[in-house]
Amino acid sequence: MINMAGRLALRAYPPSFRERYGGELEALVEDTGAGPSVVADLFVGALKAWLRPVMPDESAERRRRRMQASVATTWVTWCAALYTLPVLHFILSEEPWPTPGLVGGLVDVAQYAMYGAGLVLLVGVLALLADTSRTGSWDAWRPLVVLIPTLPTWVIAPLLLMFASIDPFSYWVGALAVLGPAASLVTVAVTPAVVVTRCQSSAKVLRLLALSGVAVALAVTMTGVACVAVVSGVVMNTGDAAQLVTMPMLAVTVAVSAAALVSSSRGARAALHREDPVELGVDV
Structure with a gap:
């Protein structure tokens, strides 16, 4: 019998993967058992399957x-x-080294680009909602329910931090105040992605979303460039302690920038490919 952790790891795989290999993978886990190492391997495999x-x-x-x-x-x-943007602004305001105007300008441009990309995404969400209302496939939006229990963490977190500041030994309270909003942010990033893979959208909406993703990827890349500029200034003007914080952030930002460019270019190429006479979906 598969335990809860194992079932959660199996559910982490994309719907297309579970449709094709889900039964075989579940039978394999039942035979081998869902120990900690197996669950860890499943989560790693789920990440690879999404990528x-x-x-x-x-x-x-x-x-x-x-x-x-x-x-x-x-x-x-x-x-x-x-x-990443609030962290970059914090570094620019708190670090003792003089901030070059070029670095601050890059961060501002990245911020406006990200806000513009947010408007592009909002248009895509509205198009997806309109398409779902036409097809009636609202079950695909069910993963968004996970957001409900995580949103209150933003209200509870300040109270927990206040208590932790009064009682210096309550480190676990402060950790909980940080981990709660962090879990909420991860949920905000993951659940809409799951919804997109579950929706059986029309060809017109999918092409719109895929092509608009190029603009979003460029905004993400602009943020990566700004992060490189800020971290370079930190490396040149501060000690090892600050570098321990900024270097992982730099690695993550560069990785997501590369992933956005590669994935959006592949999606745009698929959206522009019209040689096959078989349509991707039913357009009305």
């Missing part, structure tokens, strides 16, 4: 899933870059 989705042989369905994967990846990378 490199299973593509069927049929070219029309293959392009559909490529666009879905591209849109989902672009959303996650946009969230990651958006979360």
